[in-house]
Amino acid sequence: MNNNQRIVLQASRGAAAFFVLLFHTSAMSFKYFQYDLLGISTIGRSGGVDFFFVLTGFLLYHTYGHKIGTKMSVLPYLSNRLIRIYPIYWLITLVVLPVYFLVPSFGYGYETHKDTIIKSFLLLPQVHGPVLPVAWSLSYFVLFYLVFSLLMALGKKPAYLFISIWVTLTLCHVLGVPLIGADIDRHFYLNFIFNEVNLEFIVGCLIAKWAEHHRSKHYKLLLVLGMLGFALIWMNNKFLFTPYHNYLFYIIPATFVLLGASSVPEQLRLSYWVKILSKLGNASYTILLTHLLFISILMKLSVVTHLVNHLGFLVTDLIIVAMTMPLCYAAYRLAEKPLVTGLKNTMKLSPSKSSNPIS
Numbered sequence: 001m002n003n004n005q006r007i008v009l010q011a012s013r014g015a016a017a018f019f020v021l022l023f024h025t026s027a028m029s030f031k032y033f034q035y036d037l038l039g040i041s042t043i044g045r046s047g048g049v050d051f052f053f054v055l056t057g058f059l060l061y062h063t064y065g066h067k068i069g070t071k072m073s074v075l076p077y078l079s080n081r082l083i084r085i086y087p088i089y090w091l092i093t094l095v096v097l098p099v100y101f102l103v104p105s106f107g108y109g110y111e112t113h114k115d116t117i118i119k120s121f122l123l124l125p126q127v128h129g130p131v132l133p134v135a136w137s138l139s140y141f142v143l144f145y146l147v148f149s150l151l152m153a154l155g156k157k158p159a160y161l162f163i164s165i166w167v168t169l170t171l172c173h174v175l176g177v178p179l180i181g182a183d184i185d186r187h188f189y190l191n192f193i194f195n196e197v198n199l200e201f202i203v204g205c206l207i208a209k210w211a212e213h214h215r216s217k218h219y220k221l222l223l224v225l226g227m228l229g230f231a232l233i234w235m236n237n238k239f240l241f242t243p244y245h246n247y248l249f250y251i252i253p254a255t256f257v258l259l260g261a262s263s264v265p266e267q268l269r270l271s272y273w274v275k276i277l278s279k280l281g282n283a284s285y286t287i288l289l290t291h292l293l294f295i296s297i298l299m300k301l302s303v304v305t306h307l308v309n310h311l312g313f314l315v316t317d318l319i320i321v322a323m324t325m326p327l328c329y330a331a332y333r334l335a336e337k338p339l340v341t342g343l344k345n346t347m348k349l350s351p352s353k354s355s356n357p358i359s
């Protein structure tokens with residue numbers, strides 16, 4: 001993968017994080033002001049998180065796919081992955097948690113329960129979600145990392161047998177196969193392990209496998225088709241042109257985007273805005289974890305200061321979006337980046353160590 005492809009992939013991550021932020025701003029605006037920002041609060045999921053699931057599968061397979069079935073030591077790999085998730089997540093959760101004790105009306109009541117708090121810190125799946133609501137998706141990322149580590153720790157035949165069973169049971173669950181699918185649906189943890197979200201991760205791996213040996217000269221067209229695909233799904237979710245819609249449809253435009261991004265030639269001069277988006281991509285994890293907190297604070301401030309009465313709903317919401325993004329990026333630079341770097345330096349982890357097989 002050349003440098004331009006890495007930048008465009010990071011830019012796509014930044015764009016996905018921005019749309020998650022935008023959709024949540026609209027939802028919060030409807031909650032506070034009964035105002036539907038840009039008419040998107042009724043669309044539902046933006047597809048940004050779905051794109052992250054597909055992208056995670058793509059990047060994991062691109063980086064570690066050749067290690068599947070090699071019986072490698074996976075502890076350095078897991079340490080590297082989990083350091084990226086847990087420390088900053090714990091820090092933000094510790095900041096938010098006291099609010100639910102001091103002002104219980106901010107939550108739904110379960111946030112102060114001991115079991116909820118313990119499971120939230122461990123990122124174990126829960127029926128009602130974790131203390132930090134936006135962290136529901138992190139449980140799936142942890143599952144993906146554990147599955148991939150198992151595939152690398154096993155021999156080739158056991159690894160492919162395991163993945164075949166996992167994919168088959170996931171498909172049975174998604175397609176509602178009699179007995180198997182229904183039985184999985186009745187058990188919460190089985191429902192989690194064989195959830196439809198797994199298909200997004202699996203498709204990401206398949207895209208990476210394809211991209212290893214295929215590059216398209218029509219990368220711009222693929223990127224445009226991907227962006228249009230997201231827009232078409234948003235329109236269908238809002239206006240219900242077709243009665244059937246499912247979040248798995250986001251796999252289709254995500255595939256176009258990843259195929260296009262992985263085909264960008266190295267000699268291409270990238271636009272300045274692409275590089276800006278790639279910087280947001282670097283901070284995308286912090287953006288996902290902190291944006292609702294910042295949006296909520298800014299919404300409350302706009303009410304207290306009567307800003308919305310002077311500027312109107314649209315301008316107020318756009319100001320909140322414009323302020324939330326740099327606040328999230330500042331949290332990334334001041335908290336996540338030094339925290340992760342410090343922990344990795346302390347544990348002396350390196351990319352080379354994370355892929356050494358057992359001798």
